[in-house]
Amino acid sequence: MTTSEIFADATESKGEAVIEVDGVDKYFGDFQALEDINMRVGLQEVVVVIGPSGSGKSTLIRCINRLEKHDRGRIAVHGIELSDDVRNIQEIRRETGMVFQQFNLFPHLTVLENITLAPREVRRMPKKEAEDLAMEQLTRVKIPEQARKYPGQLSGGQQQRVAIARALAMRPKVMLFDEPTSALDPEMIKEVLDVMVELAEAGMTMIVVTHEMGFARAVADRVVFMSDGQIVEVGTPQHFFTDPREERTKLFLSQIL
Amino acid sequence: MTSVESRPPPTLDRRNALAWAAHRLFPNVRSGILTVILIPLLGYLAYRVFLFVAVNGRWEVVERNLTLFMQGTFPRDEQWRIVAQIVLLALAAGIGAGTASASAHDRAIEAGLPFTRSGSLDLIRRFWSVIGFVLILLYFASTTTPWLVAAGTVASFVVGLAARFLPTSWRNVGWALMALALVAGFQVVSGTSGRAWIISAVLVALGLLSVVSFEGLAKGWARLGGRTAVALGASAVVFLIYSNVVDPGVGWDAWSGLHLTLWVSALAIVLSFPLGLMLALARRSSLPALRGLATGYIELIRGVPLITLLFMGQFILVFMLPTGSNLSDISRAIAAMTLFTAAYVAEIVRGGLQSLPTGQTEAGQALGLAPPTTMRKIILPQALRAVIPAMVGQFISLFKDSTLLLIIAINEFLGVRSLVHAQADFRAVAHAETLVFAAFGYWAFSYAMSKESQRLEHRLRVGER
Numbered sequence A: 001m002t003t004s005e006i007f008a009d010a011t012e013s014k015g016e017a018v019i020e021v022d023g024v025d026k027y028f029g030d031f032q033a034l035e036d037i038n039m040r041v042g043l044q045e046v047v048v049v050i051g052p053s054g055s056g057k058s059t060l061i062r063c064i065n066r067l068e069k070h071d072r073g074r075i076a077v078h079g080i081e082l083s084d085d086v087r088n089i090q091e092i093r094r095e096t097g098m099v100f101q102q103f104n105l106f107p108h109l110t111v112l113e114n115i116t117l118a119p120r121e122v123r124r125m126p127k128k129e130a131e132d133l134a135m136e137q138l139t140r141v142k143i144p145e146q147a148r149k150y151p152g153q154l155s156g157g158q159q160q161r162v163a164i165a166r167a168l169a170m171r172p173k174v175m176l177f178d179e180p181t182s183a184l185d186p187e188m189i190k191e192v193l194d195v196m197v198e199l200a201e202a203g204m205t206m207i208v209v210t211h212e213m214g215f216a217r218a219v220a221d222r223v224v225f226m227s228d229g230q231i232v233e234v235g236t237p238q239h240f241f242t243d244p245r246e247e248r249t250k251l252f253l254s255q256i257l
Numbered sequence B: 001m002t003s004v005e006s007r008p009p010p011t012l013d014r015r016n017a018l019a020w021a022a023h024r025l026f027p028n029v030r031s032g033i034l035t036v037i038l039i040p041l042l043g044y045l046a047y048r049v050f051l052f053v054a055v056n057g058r059w060e061v062v063e064r065n066l067t068l069f070m071q072g073t074f075p076r077d078e079q080w081r082i083v084a085q086i087v088l089l090a091l092a093a094g095i096g097a098g099t100a101s102a103s104a105h106d107r108a109i110e111a112g113l114p115f116t117r118s119g120s121l122d123l124i125r126r127f128w129s130v131i132g133f134v135l136i137l138l139y140f141a142s143t144t145t146p147w148l149v150a151a152g153t154v155a156s157f158v159v160g161l162a163a164r165f166l167p168t169s170w171r172n173v174g175w176a177l178m179a180l181a182l183v184a185g186f187q188v189v190s191g192t193s194g195r196a197w198i199i200s201a202v203l204v205a206l207g208l209l210s211v212v213s214f215e216g217l218a219k220g221w222a223r224l225g226g227r228t229a230v231a232l233g234a235s236a237v238v239f240l241i242y243s244n245v246v247d248p249g250v251g252w253d254a255w256s257g258l259h260l261t262l263w264v265s266a267l268a269i270v271l272s273f274p275l276g277l278m279l280a281l282a283r284r285s286s287l288p289a290l291r292g293l294a295t296g297y298i299e300l301i302r303g304v305p306l307i308t309l310l311f312m313g314q315f316i317l318v319f320m321l322p323t324g325s326n327l328s329d330i331s332r333a334i335a336a337m338t339l340f341t342a343a344y345v346a347e348i349v350r351g352g353l354q355s356l357p358t359g360q361t362e363a364g365q366a367l368g369l370a371p372p373t374t375m376r377k378i379i380l381p382q383a384l385r386a387v388i389p390a391m392v393g394q395f396i397s398l399f400k401d402s403t404l405l406l407i408i409a410i411n412e413f414l415g416v417r418s419l420v421h422a423q424a425d426f427r428a429v430a431h432a433e434t435l436v437f438a439a440f441g442y443w444a445f446s447y448a449m450s451k452e453s454q455r456l457e458h459r460l461r462v463g464e465r
Helices: A057-064 A086-095 A111-122 A127-140 A156-168 A186-201 A213-219 A237-242 A247-256 B017-024 B029-056 B060-064 B066-071 B076-110 B120-126 B128-140 B145-165 B168-190 B196-211 B220-244 B257-283 B288-302 B306-315 B329-355 B358-366 B371-386 B388-408 B416-420 B432-459
Strands: A017-028 A031-042 A046-050 A072-077 A096-099 A174-178 A205-209 A222-227 A230-235
Touching: A017 A057, A017 A205, A031 A057, A031 A205, A031 A230, A046 A057, A046 A213, A057 A072, A057 A174, A057 A205, A086 A096, A096 A156, A096 B358, A111 A127, A111 A156, A111 B371, A127 A156, A156 A186, A186 A205, A186 A213, A213 A237, A222 A237, A222 A247, A230 A237, A230 A247, B060 B066, B060 B432, B066 B076, B066 B128, B066 B257, B066 B416, B066 B432, B076 B145, B076 B168, B120 B128, B120 B432, B128 B145, B128 B432, B145 B168, B168 B196, B196 B220, B257 B288, B257 B329, B257 B388, B288 B329, B306 B329, B306 B388, B329 B371, B329 B388, B358 B371, B371 B388, B388 B432, B416 B432
Parallel strands: A046 A205, A046 A222, A096 A174, A174 A205
Antiparallel strands: A017 A031, A017 A072, A222 A230
């Protein structure tokens, strides 16, 4: 078996599986957004999901923390299976951090309050402790000096880094990134990607939906290509960018590279 | 964040009036013609107003009936109660302002921002319309009593401001003291007999619930239990006090004049807000029954004029309530106004909730916050902030709609006029003076409310984002 084929199947993962997705279908009305998705993500693995818009990439990761409800199949995070039980969903969301395309910071709270809100409300952490934790995460994303400002006073890149710090403050086991750099001005993309690269190097398990092929090439353990709600091809970046097999993958890559 | 500070300073020399006039009044031919037409018109209007106010107006009718306008048919020998109420409410306002200022100071220090305390000049600028109204009242006053009351009010407010010096950990005590002064201010007129203790107990209990946080207890249910116990204990204490100090007071069927107008409006505003909020949330609920009920209620009430609700309150509510419960006319009027305004508040709040991007809810969910927490900490603060102007507008119209009470034979501020013009001395007098006086009174309070809403809006930075 050559290296390019080791993870060629989406249902295998490096080491113990943290996220398991088995036979998942998702419909929006009559439109089928996801079709028989099977996927495993292992501990400390970075999976980059790419594909044309409308291919179901975002829907897939939004199903993992139940921002969308899947219609068929099974999703489990850290062995906890997603069900309709509210407590179960809450538990999975606590283990899963998410970063959105539009940042979705809370504009009425300061940066510090944005980050401390969830640890204080969900983990019942005392204020002082939560603030120390927040400062630690802000240092990690390199903007501790912005703690007392409001999100509206920050640049897009800084806002997205605050959003990452906010998700990290819950000490998640998995991080989901939903096109984190798509709403940013070009000169700010790098500062966000740098933070994500460091996060990956620190061993965070990540699923990243992105159009940043450079990031995929440099950081991804596996690249998943989706089209029309299906997983079309999976492989290491090396395999993926040099020797894609499927026609749809080749077409997509020829359009964006 | 771009701010107005970047606007260039005016380049015109203010001392040069001619240049100013040329630039502002006659910048081109068309504006020049408008200026030529409008200035004499406005001048004539101003002259007529001046003539009416200073020369032709016979203000004796207001002067001699000042007490009637203020407190209506309130028993004259119980007047001290209203005076005590004004002083207590001023104390409450002072404590509130002091505590608010101190906590703003704390927050600014914590955030490392500069803090400038607003001075008394600021207060005058905020409430100049009401202060002007009070000054006119004092001008009309024929005895020294109103002056003493005004002085006492100011003094009591200043004393209350001392709450600023309470240590930070006592901040909630400041709020509790304010609530106590408010309750006391209400009860000094309405008395402590009957079921008055229930309202007071509820208020005191709510106050204590927010003051006593039991931070030391780790478990949520233990905290809740402790706070509930404190609240129940406080209710019992209030009941004991009230059952020993029986003061019949003056039931609010005897209240009238501006005194009644202000209380009815304040109570209806305070009660309709939480009710409207609950209706708005119910209308967005995922439970069909709750949603249907809320929608039905809102659409029903919004389809009915307030005056019909007031009439129904007087004539139909009697049959729907259990026999023996005799709600006073004024209680029923307050209920009708509350139920009416709540429907509008609900729609305003719903608009605010809908104006938020779904990403806000999703971000809360993704962090693992429970739905009620997301609502309380993320959605509502933003939604309510966005609807402050509309909501205050609704409250101002409620304040003015309180004049409708005169149709159901309750003599509020405007209704007192009928008593005035029934007097032998003023039967033949034209109504203009009393109308202008009443209109000015309503304007003074409405304008203050509007100004405060703008200030709140500015402080919470609604325009940002």
